[in-house]
Amino acid sequence: MTNSWTDIKNTDLVVIMGGNAAEAHPCGFKWVTEAKANRGAKLIVVDPRFTRSAAVADYYAPIRQGTDIAFLLGVMNYCIANNKVQWEYVKAFTNAPYIIKEGFGYQDGLFTGYDEAKRDYNKSTWDYELGADGYVKSDIDHPRSVWNLMKKHVSVYTPEMVERICGTPKDKFLKVAEMISECSSPTKTMTSMYALGWTQHSKGSQNIRCMAMLQLILGNIGVRGGGMNALRGHSNIQGLTDLGLMSNLLPGYLTIPNEKEATLDVYMSTRGFKPLRPNQMSYWQNYKKFFVSFQKAMWGSAATPENNFAYDYLPKLDVPSYDVLRVFELMHQGKVNGYFCQGFNPLLSAPNRKKLTAALSKLKYLVVMDPLQTETARFWQNHGEYNEVNSGSIQTEVIELPTTCFAEDEGSLTNSGRWLQWHWAGGTPPGEAKHDSWIMSQIHLRLKALYQKEGGAFSDPILKLDWRYKDPGSPTSEELAKEVNGYATEDITDPNDATKVVLAKGKQVVSFAVLRDDGKTACGCWIYSGSFNEAGNNMARRSTNDPDSTGAYPTWAWSWPVNRRILYNRASADINGKPWDDSRKLLWWDGSKWTGYDVPDILPTAKPDVVGPFIMNPEGTARLFTRGLMRDGPFPAHYEPFEAPVVNVLAPKIRGNPVARVFKGDMEQFGDAKEFPYAATSYRLTEHFHFWTKHAHNPAVMQPEFFVEIGEELAKQKGITGGGWVRVWSKRGSVKAKAVVTKRIKPLQCDGKTVHIVGIPLHWGFMGETKKGFGPNSLTPYVGDANIETPEYKAFLVDIESITGPTA
Amino acid sequence: MANFEFVLPPAPTTNIKVAFGEGDLVARSASSVPPPAKQLTPVAKLIDVSKCIGCKACEVACLEWNNLRHPIGINTGSYNIPPDLDPNIFTVMRFTEWVNPETKNLEWLIRKDGCMHCVDPGCLKACPAPGAIVQYSNGIVDFDHEKCIGCGYCVRGCPFNIPRISRNADQPKAYKCTLCSDRVAVGQGPACAKSCPTHAIVFGTKDEMKKHAEGRIKDLKSRGFSNAGLYDPPGVGGTHVMYVLAHADKPEIYAGLPKDPKISTVVEIWKGLFKYAGFIAIGGLAAVSVLHQVIAGPNRVSRADEDNAKRLAGSDKK
Numbered sequence A: 001m002t003n004s005w006t007d008i009k010n011t012d013l014v015v016i017m018g019g020n021a022a023e024a025h026p027c028g029f030k031w032v033t034e035a036k037a038n039r040g041a042k043l044i045v046v047d048p049r050f051t052r053s054a055a056v057a058d059y060y061a062p063i064r065q066g067t068d069i070a071f072l073l074g075v076m077n078y079c080i081a082n083n084k085v086q087w088e089y090v091k092a093f094t095n096a097p098y099i100i101k102e103g104f105g106y107q108d109g110l111f112t113g114y115d116e117a118k119r120d121y122n123k124s125t126w127d128y129e130l131g132a133d134g135y136v137k138s139d140i141d142h143p144r145s146v147w148n149l150m151k152k153h154v155s156v157y158t159p160e161m162v163e164r165i166c167g168t169p170k171d172k173f174l175k176v177a178e179m180i181s182e183c184s185s186p187t188k189t190m191t192s193m194y195a196l197g198w199t200q201h202s203k204g205s206q207n208i209r210c211m212a213m214l215q216l217i218l219g220n221i222g223v224r225g226g227g228m229n230a231l232r233g234h235s236n237i238q239g240l241t242d243l244g245l246m247s248n249l250l251p252g253y254l255t256i257p258n259e260k261e262a263t264l265d266v267y268m269s270t271r272g273f274k275p276l277r278p279n280q281m282s283y284w285q286n287y288k289k290f291f292v293s294f295q296k297a298m299w300g301s302a303a304t305p306e307n308n309f310a311y312d313y314l315p316k317l318d319v320p321s322y323d324v325l326r327v328f329e330l331m332h333q334g335k336v337n338g339y340f341c342q343g344f345n346p347l348l349s350a351p352n353r354k355k356l357t358a359a360l361s362k363l364k365y366l367v368v369m370d371p372l373q374t375e376t377a378r379f380w381q382n383h384g385e386y387n388e389v390n391s392g393s394i395q396t397e398v399i400e401l402p403t404t405c406f407a408e409d410e411g412s413l414t415n416s417g418r419w420l421q422w423h424w425a426g427g428t429p430p431g432e433a434k435h436d437s438w439i440m441s442q443i444h445l446r447l448k449a450l451y452q453k454e455g456g457a458f459s460d461p462i463l464k465l466d467w468r469y470k471d472p473g474s475p476t477s478e479e480l481a482k483e484v485n486g487y488a489t490e491d492i493t494d495p496n497d498a499t500k501v502v503l504a505k506g507k508q509v510v511s512f513a514v515l516r517d518d519g520k521t522a523c524g525c526w527i528y529s530g531s532f533n534e535a536g537n538n539m540a541r542r543s544t545n546d547p548d549s550t551g552a553y554p555t556w557a558w559s560w561p562v563n564r565r566i567l568y569n570r571a572s573a574d575i576n577g578k579p580w581d582d583s584r585k586l587l588w589w590d591g592s593k594w595t596g597y598d599v600p601d602i603l604p605t606a607k608p609d610v611v612g613p614f615i616m617n618p619e620g621t622a623r624l625f626t627r628g629l630m631r632d633g634p635f636p637a638h639y640e641p642f643e644a645p646v647v648n649v650l651a652p653k654i655r656g657n658p659v660a661r662v663f664k665g666d667m668e669q670f671g672d673a674k675e676f677p678y679a680a681t682s683y684r685l686t687e688h689f690h691f692w693t694k695h696a697h698n699p700a701v702m703q704p705e706f707f708v709e710i711g712e713e714l715a716k717q718k719g720i721t722g723g724g725w726v727r728v729w730s731k732r733g734s735v736k737a738k739a740v741v742t743k744r745i746k747p748l749q750c751d752g753k754t755v756h757i758v759g760i761p762l763h764w765g766f767m768g769e770t771k772k773g774f775g776p777n778s779l780t781p782y783v784g785d786a787n788i789e790t791p792e793y794k795a796f797l798v799d800i801e802s803i804t805g806p807t808a
Numbered sequence B: 001m002a003n004f005e006f007v008l009p010p011a012p013t014t015n016i017k018v019a020f021g022e023g024d025l026v027a028r029s030a031s032s033v034p035p036p037a038k039q040l041t042p043v044a045k046l047i048d049v050s051k052c053i054g055c056k057a058c059e060v061a062c063l064e065w066n067n068l069r070h071p072i073g074i075n076t077g078s079y080n081i082p083p084d085l086d087p088n089i090f091t092v093m094r095f096t097e098w099v100n101p102e103t104k105n106l107e108w109l110i111r112k113d114g115c116m117h118c119v120d121p122g123c124l125k126a127c128p129a130p131g132a133i134v135q136y137s138n139g140i141v142d143f144d145h146e147k148c149i150g151c152g153y154c155v156r157g158c159p160f161n162i163p164r165i166s167r168n169a170d171q172p173k174a175y176k177c178t179l180c181s182d183r184v185a186v187g188q189g190p191a192c193a194k195s196c197p198t199h200a201i202v203f204g205t206k207d208e209m210k211k212h213a214e215g216r217i218k219d220l221k222s223r224g225f226s227n228a229g230l231y232d233p234p235g236v237g238g239t240h241v242m243y244v245l246a247h248a249d250k251p252e253i254y255a256g257l258p259k260d261p262k263i264s265t266v267v268e269i270w271k272g273l274f275k276y277a278g279f280i281a282i283g284g285l286a287a288v289s290v291l292h293q294v295i296a297g298p299n300r301v302s303r304a305d306e307d308n309a310k311r312l313a314g315s316d317k318k
Helices: A006-010 A030-039 A068-081 A087-093 A146-154 A159-166 A170-184 A204-217 A237-242 A264-269 A283-302 A308-313 A324-332 A353-360 A436-454 A477-485 A697-702 A712-718 B057-065 B122-126 B153-157 B191-195 B206-222 B265-274 B285-295 B303-317
Strands: A013-017 A042-046 A059-061 A190-194 A228-230 A338-342 A365-370 A397-402 A411-414 A419-423 A492-494 A497-503 A587-589 A594-596 A678-683 A707-711 A725-729 A734-742 A748-750 A753-755 A757-761 A796-803 B025-028 B043-048 B092-099 B106-113 B133-136 B141-143 B201-205 B229-231 B241-245
Touching: A006 A030, A006 A190, A013 A030, A013 A170, A030 A042, A030 B206, A042 A170, A059 A170, A068 A146, A068 A159, A068 A170, A068 A204, A087 A204, A159 A170, A159 A748, A190 A204, A204 A228, A237 A411, A264 A283, A264 A308, A283 A308, A324 A353, A411 A477, A697 B057, A707 A712, A712 A734, A712 A796, B043 B206, B057 B191, B122 B133, B122 B153, B122 B265, B153 B265, B191 B201, B201 B206, B206 B229, B206 B241
Parallel strands: A013 A042, A013 A190, A042 A059, A190 A228, A338 A365, A365 A397, A678 A757, A707 A734, B043 B241
Antiparallel strands: A411 A419, A492 A497, A587 A594, A678 A796, A707 A757, A725 A734, A725 A796, A748 A753, B025 B133, B043 B201, B092 B106, B133 B141, B229 B241
16 A cells, blocks of 8 residues: 555545455455545445445446456546646656657557567667756657657547446446546545455556556545555565565565676666656665665675675576466476475465366475465365365375464564554464474574585575574564664764764664665665664554544554655645645645655655655656556556457457466467356455455354355346356366355446356365365466466456256 | 544443443333332444445354354355344344335345344233343343243244244243343443444444434435435334434335334233233133234244243243
8 A cells, every 4th residue: 555544534535446345355444434424535336246345335337357447548538638637746746748769659459569479578669768968858748748648548448438348338437437537636535445356467567557547647646545555465465575475576675686687786787776857866776775784684794795795695586486377387397396385275376276286286295384274285185076186196295384373473464554563472372383483493494404414505595594593493573573674783883973883783773764785784674674673663552642633643553664654745745845735734845844744755855846756766756657667568558358258349459468478378278258258257255364264163154155146137048046056167167156146246238248247256165164165266267467477367257057056 | 624533433432331230120021120220321232234344243243252153054145144043143134135216226235133122122021931031221121041931922022023042952042132231231332333344333322322323314315315314213112223224214125124113012912911910920821822822823933932831831820
């Protein structure tokens, strides 16, 4: 989230699209009900189904899954055509006026530079035109200004075109567009609440970018009650991303080097961006301080200036990432020997289950660390039609290491709003369950002992790992949190007076502002620096004090970065530093510095008309045009899902996202609308949390049995009755389920064709207390988002028929 | 201009006289009670249907607090799971897909069903077992399972069809929501209200709840629900569980919430006849049998229930 859960109460309009907050985030949803009850805020829900969120919405509009970009570009087109633009904001705080290189273009669904064989672009024209001074040229009236290119790009998405693609009736689309466009007023704000309904598409990143662009032209980023608010699907998935638990990331969104970056100098040459406009902060210029401090946290005294701070100890990527799709593809090819599966149940959460089972069966060993008996740990066990495997033919050795669950452990959870909230153990672990940190430490110490005893190739990264814990076999959460915050590795003196020690060796750093690139500081994750400093454990704070009820709650827990509650908050004031909305003040320029309710997201003394609010960008402005940073285009464009009920009306020759990665053999496993006529989607239900709560009795009582949802029209056509049994199948698999026949799903008219929707919730498997069932991943295609490889779970094709159920 | 006053719905209030017991009874089934020395502040639970997202957290909280073990059932084609109240679940969500004839828009009506804690409780009036159903001066209507004979008359007496009789035990008993009388007695709100993530369920004094409802109704009217209103039906003297309904003119669309609930005339007559005499004075098996037929109807109560009632009535006579 750019903002926080509590800030949602400040909004005038909530748009839930690409998510279902009432259903999947019921506790956070309370802030929507607060905004409605106390401010008279309105709630819009745009979804293929009339959801629990829609049940309490002021306005609902249906949309076909996988067409959000067409809808949102349609809203942008409406805003531009009706002059519903926050012009002062757009001109001052976005890259709308910048001029793009000659040669950039877009035609027939493709941007300049497409290479069909590589399924990739040469992105050289997707960039700014620079002046002789090295800065970007700026002139909003130039025919190649970002604004003019964008205006042309969105012009095709007329209300008629939106209806044709999305199936949203024109009057309903126009009503939504009108309500949204009103938030272009500087005194009206809109918040976007989205989740996996946007990410789980082959163009998931662009879905989100599209709304970010809309929010920018409405002037809704950096303000109270505005923002792009990703609702994370686990209590700590934000923490997972922040700490870099991705194959291509280091903590704090630093990146793992690739194999071409053999030295630290080469690695740094493409990081630490120089400003692209005069006087801009371009905060990533500090990259090396964060990176070196990370290396010091990893390897301590073994990371020295002489060895480039142990740069060689870091792995180097030979591919863009080892995401879950690539790992299971390699496993399927027999190229993976062992797999550690920690707090993850891929047999139900990665796509194309048949392929997953075949892949796991080729492993030599599988280690599962989990508090529960997961399906993944039992992939080899025959459970009849629910897991039809020949156990005797599977040679994989499975080792289960029972772990504690969150309530049996101490530590911090990072919520969607970037708040690190410390929690304490509420119970003692049962049986032989151990904390994850204990298990990881034991594995490390045993490996280290083996290397010490037997030697081995390049053992330094393991032997020299800094392991400064009181009990090396069991680091405490406090010790780990302090290391993540960072500390001085040597006395740090005043630059003007070498005799004056400003931070003594071993003391906690106050924040990342004091981190250094000379090795005198160590810091596990720079964006978390400040969470546990000499003031103590700030994550454990529990004050409900909220001056002037802004919703910031600045002394409740701790928010990254530096306890800032709203990112880009300098944009809440105009070019002179005066708040856009006096009733919703956040920060203001008092003549000499920035002051207000939040920690300024800018140098406190940076003059308002000189330094731009988007300090992480070298331009100082937000990007409506992303240059070459996204693989599938500097603007979002409508692409159909790989399995779509209609062809792409704007570019009929293009299937799916033209640059999404498709492994050999998987393209043949995509179905088409002739064979599989119905548009399926997957989702969560309030009664359950993923695949956990089916192990608990009471949630199992509330939703005991796997079902699929269809509309009354399709049910009638297919002779399906509510509570009866159906079979649903795709090109990749087949499931049996109970049918829920509902008025909440209605067929849509898309490009002259009637599209029926099949809804498939995801909480069932063959372990736990609920009745045995299937997950949607038995059906879903093996393809992910072009930028980050999140699998396309939200839009695929199936067929459905009524069947006789199993005899009781 | 925007109003930034941050008003959470009223928390369980501190001015509720918490501790209550035998001395605070205002009514006792098939028997009389002396007038209480003091009047407790009437309490109420307000269920704002327009804020309810049907998450069932209240159902789970109710199961947990009351230590109930409900069996794992099946999906019968809707979200109404478990499908009905029973001795092992005192509150259920009732989901209705309703097309508004005026706007042609679908509305997904979700109502938390359970005991309404009537000011004039039909269950208590119908109950033939002395002290099995009691009413406190704060409005809570509670069942005393020690004294319950499981006859099922309370089911027939209830205009909202709430109590359920356990069938599996040797000793059938009637069960329903207690308004968490055990929690309220120590200054806590009901478990359902405590667990509600959107504050659709709130608890406090009845006056506070009515005032809170006024604000909610004003908000709903501003959103075009011109018939929004409070459900506090006068036919049963008002209730200590109230609803805010967007369509208060049509309560029946909310899964059959009665428009004008009243205690059945048969129960009123029965109560009138024996108000002073009490159950012991009924005097005969014949009278019970006849009344049973009239009140409970032939199919409402099992043979075992009836035998039990007869046995108990007989033993009382000795």
